[in-house]
Amino acid sequence: MKTIDLSNATVRDLNQALHDQARDLQDREWVVTHPNGAHNLAVGVNQEISIDIEGHAGYYCAGMNQKASVTVHGNVGVGCAENMMSGYVRVKGSASQAAGATAHGGLLVIEGDAGARCGISMKGIDIVVGGSIGHMSCFMGQAGRLVVCGDAGDALGDSLYETRIYVKGSVESLGSDCIAKEMRAEHLEELQTLLDRAGFNEKAADFKRYGSARQLYNFKVDNASAY
Amino acid sequence: MSDKTQPVLRESATFDRLTIQEIQRAAETGIYDIRGGGTKRKVPHFDDLLLLGASMSRYPLEGYREKCGTDVVLGTRFAKKPLHLKIPVTIAGMSFGALSANAKEALGRGATIAGTSTTTGDGGMTPEERGQSQHLVYQYLPSRYGMNPDDLRKADAIEIVLGQGAKPGGGGMLLGMKVTERVAGMRTLPVGIDQRSACRHPDWTGPDDLAIKIAELREITDWEKPIYVKIGASRPYYDVKLAVKAGADVIVLDGMQGGTAATQEVFIEHVGIPILCAIPQAVQALQEMDMHRKVQLIVSGGIRNGADVAKAMALGADAVAIGTAALIALGDNHPRLDEELKKIGSAAGFYDDWQNGKDPAGITTQDPELAKRLDPVEGGRHLANYLRVLVLEAQTMARACGKSHLHNLDPEDLVALTVEAAAMARVPLAGTSWIPGQQY
Numbered sequence: 262m263k264t265i266d267l268s269n270a271t272v273r274d275l276n277q278a279l280h281d282q283a284r285d286l287q288d289r290e291w292v293v294t295h296p297n298g299a300h301n302l303a304v305g306v307n308q309e310i311s312i313d314i315e316g317h318a319g320y321y322c323a324g325m326n327q328k329a330s331v332t333v334h335g336n337v338g339v340g341c342a343e344n345m346m347s348g349y350v351r352v353k354g355s356a357s358q359a360a361g362a363t364a365h366g367g368l369l370v371i372e373g374d375a376g377a378r379c380g381i382s383m384k385g386i387d388i389v390v391g392g393s394i395g396h397m398s399c400f401m402g403q404a405g406r407l408v409v410c411g412d413a414g415d416a417l418g419d420s421l422y423e424t425r426i427y428v429k430g431s432v433e434s435l436g437s438d439c440i441a442k443e444m445r446a447e448h449l450e451e452l453q454t455l456l457d458r459a460g461f462n463e464k465a466a467d468f469k470r471y472g473s474a475r476q477l478y479n480f481k482v483d484n485a486s487a488y
Numbered sequence: 489m490s491d492k493t494q495p496v497l498r499e500s501a502t503f504d505r506l507t508i509q510e511i512q513r514a515a516e517t518g519i520y521d522i523r524g525g526g527t528k529r530k531v532p533h534f535d536d537l538l539l540l541g542a543s544m545s546r547y548p549l550e551g552y553r554e555k556c557g558t559d560v561v562l563g564t565r566f567a568k569k570p571l572h573l574k575i576p577v578t579i580a581g582m583s584f585g586a587l588s589a590n591a592k593e594a595l596g597r598g599a600t601i602a603g604t605s606t607t608t609g610d611g612g613m614t615p616e617e618r619g620q621s622q623h624l625v626y627q628y629l630p631s632r633y634g635m636n637p638d639d640l641r642k643a644d645a646i647e648i649v650l651g652q653g654a655k656p657g658g659g660g661m662l663l664g665m666k667v668t669e670r671v672a673g674m675r676t677l678p679v680g681i682d683q684r685s686a687c688r689h690p691d692w693t694g695p696d697d698l699a700i701k702i703a704e705l706r707e708i709t710d711w712e713k714p715i716y717v718k719i720g721a722s723r724p725y726y727d728v729k730l731a732v733k734a735g736a737d738v739i740v741l742d743g744m745q746g747g748t749a750a751t752q753e754v755f756i757e758h759v760g761i762p763i764l765c766a767i768p769q770a771v772q773a774l775q776e777m778d779m780h781r782k783v784q785l786i787v788s789g790g791i792r793n794g795a796d797v798a799k800a801m802a803l804g805a806d807a808v809a810i811g812t813a814a815l816i817a818l819g820d821n822h823p824r825l826d827e828e829l830k831k832i833g834s835a836a837g838f839y840d841d842w843q844n845g846k847d848p849a850g851i852t853t854q855d856p857e858l859a860k861r862l863d864p865v866e867g868g869r870h871l872a873n874y875l876r877v878l879v880l881e882a883q884t885m886a887r888a889c890g891k892s893h894l895h896n897l898d899p900e901d902l903v904a905l906t907v908e909a910a911a912m913a914r915v916p917l918a919g920t921s922w923i924p925g926q927q928y
Binding site for chain 2: 267269272273276277280300302303305319320324325327339340343344348358359363364365378381382385400403404405420421422440478479480482
């Protein structure tokens with residue numbers, strides 16, 4: 262196990278060491294101590310390694326992650342796991358806005374709450390939030406699944422494409438073209454799998470499904486008021 | 489009225505025929521007009537400036553003997569691997585999706601022959617362009633369609649797009665007829681939808697956030713790549729200052745004459761400012777921060793010939809970018825297509841329906857039969873020829889001004905033909921020492 266102490270190493274030192282593992286794997290287990298909310302921790306990692314961040318992280322923690330498993334033992338700032346391609350990111354605390362933004366793959370688990378725009382423009386990632394999420398979450402969500410064990414804020418799934426959204430609690434309001442949908446057997450199955458993978462003791466049957474009505478896919482003048 | 493008297497029909501200046509037609513079209517369809525290209529209205533431009541050749545007070549350089557350098561290095565501020573281009577004319581961002589794969593390949597081929605860069609556009613990086621473009625700039629747009637770290641590492645530079653001259657403050661669109669299976673797959677979208685690109689980045693807001701975003705991209709790419717910030721010209725003085733403060737290596741400034749693949753006509757014609765007045769504001773901002781020539785400035789929007797290149801550089805740009813002109817060099821709006829263009833309601837020299845995918849030149853289309861019409865090798869050769877002419881023309885003018893490198897051109901080499909251009913470009917009205925707004 263390799264430990265990098267950010268009280269005497271820089272973020273550049275950390276990321277370079279992690280990037281070097283893609284070319285020459287030296288250690289599979291990494292621990293980052295004293296992160297103190299630093300931005301851009303463990304970004305652009307491209308190797309099957311585990312990284313434990315022992316504290317709070319700032320913006321873009323685990324941004325563009327590929328293959329790595331990153332656990333943050335604290336809260337994270339804006340854009341955690343943004344544009345992640347694959348791998349696994351777990352936040353033991355809560356996340357600020359734009360968690361999992363534009364991400365293509367992998368699994369992001371937030372044990373606490375997530376702020377506004379969680380899963381904005383998500384492109385295939387699975388996001389499971391133990392608590393609640395803020396407004397405009399999953400705006401223009403293109404693909405993947407967003408699971409919320411708590412409540413969802415205003416304008417959930419606005420201008421949604423093909424992301425499937427599951428919410429256990431209340432939804433303050435649905436955004437344009439986002440509607441409640443029937444929960445069929447395949448949805449119960451995929452949701453239960455996601456909840457189990459996330460390690461949350463929840464029952465899929467307690468959730469509701471939301472998705473795109475697909476009425477805004479092609480511009481129609483009669484829908485102008487929705488834009 | 490006698491038989492010999494012809495009635496004189498008076499057209500309204502306010503309600504001219506084009507205006508009447510647009511009102512009628514709007515009433516019939518209930519939707520705004522969408523088209524490609526940049527503004528068609530006449531705005532103050534480089535044609536309103538003249539270069540002052542040398543005579544007694546300045547020595548010219550011999551056109552066929554004395555060297556006039558053209559190279560430019562972009563990204564010297566922070567990047568470990570700055571881009572060294574042979575010529576200061578780059579190819580602006582145009583997406584695969586807006587353009588055919590053959591068109592993207594042709595741009596790559598032509599630019600590589602000429603020793604310059606191409607830029608991806610929205611929707612990701614294609615193998616056709618990466619394979620042929622020696623210097624490839626990878627755009628980082630609000631939509632992040634096709635964005636991935638592997639391609640980020642393959643890029644030679646990264647361009648964070650905040651705006652576009654044709655539509656500052658507006659997002660993008662790609663209409664359903666061009667969202668084919670391949671385009672949709674690269675963008676993770678359903679086939680055939682009218683695709684929208686967001687107008688704001690999803691995970692940052694404002695210059696302080698941008699500084700962190702730039703730092704993230706540098707970290708991901710181990711500080712190797714130059715990072716450009718592209719701005720649609722509206723408030724360039726402030727925007728440039730904020731982009732430099734956020735850590736940009738290069739500023740790309742696009743004026744309202746810059747083209748688009750698909751935008752509302754009213755947006756193209758009424759939002760943003762001409763590149764002529766944007767450059768001096770950007771240069772002022774850089775100079776006040778002691779960053780002129782340290783953070784390089786690329787300007788675009790209506791660059792057509794070597795005179796435009798020379799004048800833009802004399803105003804303080806380090807390089808220019810071309811988009812519309814590059815498509816014309818590939819064959820867009822060619823007279824041989826006139827009959828076909830008339831069948832779809834246009835004509836050679838007028839065609840701007842780049843949004844609908846019916847381009848008979850095979851450039852702004854995803855129709856496989858139309859796309860096949862563009863030979864990427866021949867198209868690349870034509871683009872390279874055109875780029876050579878641009879540079880030769882610019883060198884000719886620079887030598888006449890006594891300059892041994894295009895970068896040595898400066899505002900003192902310029903005068904303006906109109907009061908408006910003098911005020912905007914901040915150079916004297918020809919025959920006077922008067923710069924409106926600076927001297928009385």
